[in-house]
Amino acid sequence: MSGLTINMPSGQPITDAYMYKTDPNVLKLFGYHWQEEGHWAARAEELWKSEAPRADRAALAGTLEAYNRKHGASDAALAHIQELGDGALAVVGGQQAGLWTGPLLVLYKAVTIIQNAAMAREKLNRPVIPVFWIAGEDHDWEEAGHTYLVSGEPKLRKLELKRPKGAKTSVSRSIISQSEWKQAIEELAALLPDSEYKPDLLDRLCAFTDGSDTLSDTFARLLAWLFGPYGLVVMDADDPAVRRLEAPMFECLIRNNETLQTAYERSAAQLEEHGYPAQAEIAPDGANLFLFGQGRGGDDDFSGDRMLLMRSGDQFGDRKGFVKLSTDELLEVARKQPERLSNNVLTRPLMQDYLFPVLGTVLGPGEIAYWALTSDAFKELGMRMPIIVPRQSFTFVDRTVQKYMERYSMTLDTVMHASEQHKSDWLSRQDGLQPMDEAFDEIKSQLAAMYEPVLKSLASYGQDIQALGETNRSKVLEQLEFMKSRLYYERSRRHDDALRQMERVQLQLWPQGKPQERVLNMIQLWNQTGLHWLESLLQKPHDNDSGHRVVYL
Known part of the structure; x- marks a missing residue:
């Protein structure tokens, strides 16, 4: 070790x-x-x-x-x-x-x-x-x-x-x-x-x-x-x-x-x-103590709700008003029923x-x-x-995780701060299907710009036609986004084993974004x-x- x-x-x-x-x-x-x-x-x-x-x-x-x-x-x-x-x-x-x-x-x-x-x-x-x-x-x-x-x-x-x-x-x-x-x-x-x-x-x-x-x-x-x-x-x-x-x-x-x-x-x-x-x-009125309520097993059963006590002058009680005890009464509880x-x-x-x-x-x-x-x-x-x-x-880094880290050039710092980016960068370097994110983003931007004068012209046809134009633009852009995600899925599928291995590293060393x-x-x-x-x-x-x-x- x-x-x-x-x-x-x-x-x-x-x-x-x-x-x-x-x-x-x-x-x-x-x-x-x-x-x-x-x-x-x-x-x-x-x-x-x-x-x-x-x-x-x-x-x-x-x-x-x-x-x-x-x-x-x-x-x-x-x-x-x-x-x-x-x-x-x-x-x-x-x-x-x-x-x-x-x-x-x-x-x-x-x-x-x-x-x-x-x-x-x-x-x-x-x-x-x-x-x-x-x-x-x-x-x-x-x-x-x-x-x-x-x-x-x-x-x-x-x-x-x-x-x-x-x-x-x-x-x-x-x-x-x-x-x-x-x-x-x-x-x-x-x-x-x-x-x-x-x-x-x-x-x-x-x-x-x-x-x-x-x-x-x-x-x-x-x-x-x-x-x-x-x-x-x-x-x-x-x-x-x-x-x-x-x-x-x-x-x-x-x-x-x-x-x-x-x-x-x-x-x-x-x-x-x-x-x-x-x-x-x-809390300004906090007593910093809890009191257990009565359970169902008789007078000596105190397995009821655990209630946070608050203090108001000489009185102690829970926020919901189920309990109200004077200082002397609470002292009696401490002496006779400390549990x-x-x-x-x-x-x-x-x-x-x-x-x-x-x-x-x-x-x-x-x-x-x-x-x-x-x-x-x-x-x-x-x-x-x-x-x-x-x-x-x-x-703790076991041998399998250590092997994957070496295979994909991952460090603990990478896992802690840039895991998803590391996976994306690794995919982009692989032979075969290349990422097309920039191309699709450019097409999306151009289409959105081309639609603007058309939508302005449709205003003279009334609100219904203009709304139809807005819907049409949204559907076109959604289809582009779908195609982009489908291509990313295809790239990921072809490297599924590698991505799962990188995911295991992430889950073993930094699960839920925590140590x-x-x-x-x-x-x-x-x-x-x-x-x-x-x-x-x-x-x-x-x-x-x-x-x-x-x-x-």
Whole structure:
């Protein structure tokens, strides 16, 4: 496995300013920087001395042990949980549960968590454990319940699980039947080409879905298996046992709700003052918390709709008016029914720092941008933002795609920025039928000009005749356009294999006009080459470089 590193802008100005240290105003909001070696020791010392309230370590370790054992934890992961209970620090990162882990970037985030935890353990000479935070509380099923693979045609194929009927609740509270899992795996099996890895792949997916009630369950089992040897600890933010540990922090978020809102607005104003628009909505009346409605299973069932809370004075409620609670009533919910509450993107960082002694947190480009809004909120609660570590970024190029790229003189830059033009230029250079676009465009222009005086003359015959003339001109021009497209089709048909090969390159490396890691599922690579590529990522030396790595298999 070989490769090269390229610069690929994140698309987030705040993120780029942080990563490349180009704006001290942005760096001031984050405080620490992952490339500053001394900052790791400074953060560890701060956590040691901090008097900010935190969840009970022993209780957290017990909760994590129960969850990880349930989902197939390795001995290494269980040992890490024991270390956490004894005082270890953590490198934490996460993602919402996705179908068969979702896009490749999820795995790259886990790799980054593991490698940075190992690096910090060695440099600080103290236990630091890797934790993957499954955001099972999210209710965006349209985002979580599908994934993409490239089929043989080639086409980008979307595989999905339909949202279970009922309330718009969290992913971790949405029950999936075994028949739905079976159907999803059958569709996957039909799509995947035969390979030496396919039988084992399908057997393992069947084992992971067997007895899984939710997408989060299968997601956790896959992560625990893939990264078990490296001791990755998994947790679900929507685990009721975790919610009970978070109850005091929910009370804190409710009591300080208005103060925190002002802090978010203050950070947003600072960013805007320096030319950076806020990357997350800060509603003036937002409470930055969600409340789960009642389900159908009785008084203790809170699998109803997940409703965003708004604040008006001493009252909290949803926008539709289904819920209306006073501050005291919401505090009572936090104390007695914490599983009814969940965080949004602005309070989740605070909750994460309450639950774990977070040395560093691994984030994607978009996450880094909105975490900038939490700078003052951390301070309001006597906390400080942890070290922000950008997720590693990769594009994998298999041997077949590499062969096609060489055959048609395609580079990654070509694929990213000029794929269609490259195909058109390639066609024009082939022997045989030559492009006639310019000739047809010239004829079209001449005919349009010739019709103008005729149409003016027809005006004296009345509106009906003039309209007939307009229609006649349109039909003539349409026929020219049809002939032009038919000739292009004929040229393309004669080079169909070549065009399909170039299309495969496009779909494999830059699907939907996005980086490969944001769209394609890891099953694509697993079926082609096994999991050697993932093992190679995990075993490579830790690297603080922020560049995008192009890896040739």
